[in-house]
Structure formats: C-alpha cells, structure tokens
Amino acid sequence: MAQFQVKLRKRNITEDELINDLRRCATELAKNSLTSIEYATKGNFGVNTFLRRFKSWNLALEKAGLNAPNRQNVSEIELFENIANVWVSLGHQPYGRELDKSLGLSEFSVGTYENRFGSWNKALMAFQEFINSGISPSIKTSFSNVSISNTKRTPRKVNWRLRAQVLIRDNCICQMCGASPSKNPNVQLHADHIKPWSRGGETVIENLRTLCLKCNIGKSDLHEGD
Ligand SMILES: [Zn+2]
Numbered sequence: 156m157a158q159f160q161v162k163l164r165k166r167n168i169t170e171d172e173l174i175n176d177l178r179r180c181a182t183e184l185a186k187n188s189l190t191s192i193e194y195a196t197k198g199n200f201g202v203n204t205f206l207r208r209f210k211s212w213n214l215a216l217e218k219a220g221l222n223a224p225n226r227q228n229v230s231e232i233e234l235f236e237n238i239a240n241v242w243v244s245l246g247h248q249p250y251g252r253e254l255d256k257s258l259g260l261s262e263f264s265v266g267t268y269e270n271r272f273g274s275w276n277k278a279l280m281a282f283q284e285f286i287n288s289g290i291s292p293s294i295k296t297s298f299s300n301v302s303i304s305n306t307k308r309t310p311r312k313v314n315w316r317l318r319a320q321v322l323i324r325d326n327c328i329c330q331m332c333g334a335s336p337s338k339n340p341n342v343q344l345h346a347d348h349i350k351p352w353s354r355g356g357e358t359v360i361e362n363l364r365t366l367c368l369k370c371n372i373g374k375s376d377l378h379e380g381d
Contacts, residue, residue: 170218173205177219188222229263231281234271237262238282239319243344246327246337251275286316286323309358313346317360321346325365331374334367343368 180197181189191202191212202212209215213223241249241260254261254268268278313321322344328335334342347366350356366374 168200168204168208170208173200173208173215174219176200177205177215177221181219181221188216229267229271231271231285234263234268234278235282235285236315238278239286239315239323242319243322243327244336244340246335248279286319311352311358313358313363317358317363318346320360321363322365324360328365329367329370330364331366331370334369345371347371347374 176199177189177194180194181187183197184193186193191205194205195202205212205215209218216223238249240262241254244260245253249261251265251268254263254265256264265275268275272278272281326335327337327344329342329344336342336344344365344367346363348356348358349362349364352358356362
C-alpha cells in the first residue's frame with residue numbers, strides 16, 4: 156500500500172540558479188572545483204537536483220566553468236576507451252599533455268589518470284595490459300576439417316578492444332587509401348573483416364584490417380559487405 160504523502164508544490168529551479176549556486180560555493184570555499192559533498196555543506200539545492208538536471212555532477216561542474224578532475228565514478232574501462240580514442244585521433248601513442256582538454260581530444264585530463272594509476276606511464280602500461288588481455292584466440296588450423304556446423308564461431312561484431320588493437324597495429328591508417336584521423340578529423344576508421352564474416356571469416360586480429368568508412372563502403376559495393 157502506498158503511504159500517505161503530502162504534496163509539495165515544486166518551484167521550478169532554473170539552470171542558471173543551480174549554476175550560480177555552484178559558483179558561489181566554489182568561490183566561498185576558494186576552490187576551482189567542488190565535490191558534491193563539499194557542495195552539500197554550503198549549497199542551497201540538493202545534489203540530486205543537479206544530477207537530474209545535468210545528468211552527472213561533472214557535467215554540472217563543466218557548465219559552471221569549474222574543473223571536474225576527479226569524477227569518482229569513472230570506470231577504468233572508460234579511461235581505457237578514452238586512451239584508445241585519443242590514440243586513434245592522434246595516430247600515435249598520446250603524450251600526457253595531449254590529453255589537455257583544450258585540444259578537444261580527451262574526455263579526461265592527464266590528472267585523472269595520474270590520480271588513478273600513479274602516473275601517465277603507469278596508465279599506459281595498464282592500458283596495454285587491458286588491451287592485450289582481450290586478444291581473441293585465433294582459430295586453430297588443426298581443427299579446420301571439423302564441419303562448420305560444429306564450430307563455434309566468433310561474433311561478427313568487433314568489440315572496441317579488438318578494434319583498438321587492429322587500428323593501433325595499423326598505425327591508425329586506412330590500409331587501402333592511407334587516410335587517417337590525424338590528418339583529417341572527419342576520417343572514421345573501422346576494423347574490417349578481410350575475409351567477410353558472412354563467408355566464414357572470423358573476428359580475429361589476423362582477419363581484421365583498418366579501413367576508413369569510404370573504403371569500407373566502396374568495398375561493400377563491389378562485394379557483399381561484411
Ligand atoms: Zn580508405
């Protein structure tokens with residue numbers, strides 16, 4: 156049974172009110188960033204109001220022009236995905252300074268990685284370990300005479316970890332036309348099945364190569380796509 160509850164008229168709090176209150180608290184605490192716990196000691200509104208309005212505490216901080224260096228809920232996988240994205244955008248292993256948010260490549264600052272892993276180098280080592288731990292096993296050729304119907308196939312979809320491996324191995328360059336996001340930010344790279352999955356090609360690193368979207372579509376026009 157639902158409990159009896161009074162109905163309170165909710166005042167419509169504007170985004171500006173929320174942002175201004177964040178800034179006021181930051182100023183009073185003489186900080187350029189605020190945790191939600193710090194805000195709760197001085198703020199006029201509930202933290203949940205911010206989360207509902209801005210989706211995350213970090214986004215609220217960003218709207219207020221405050222730093223959001225230590226998002227507590229960032230998962231390691233998000234941090235690794237971000238390294239892969241920055242790597243592909245640059246076409247090379249990122250330097251810590253290339254994570255500077257003003258460059259618009261990285262979602263997280265190098266400080267976030269330093270806090271989590273101890274240093275940028277240690278973050279890179281953890282990234283390497285994570286990426287390598289996901290190497291999909293190659294199909295064993297000794298079993299190639301086993302009938303197809305009994306063989307468990309790899310999934311068609313290339314997960315982001317395998318995609319990162321393929322793109323990094325290929326220096327983030329389209330293997331057909333040489334396009335790369337480091338030269339043209341509009342270039343989208345994909346991990347393409349060399350032998351199409353629909354014809355029995357497996358989703359393993361040996362059967363994948365880096366292609367830009369253009370070449371991938373062009374290829375699909377000539378053959379059946381994969
Ligand atoms: Zn291409």
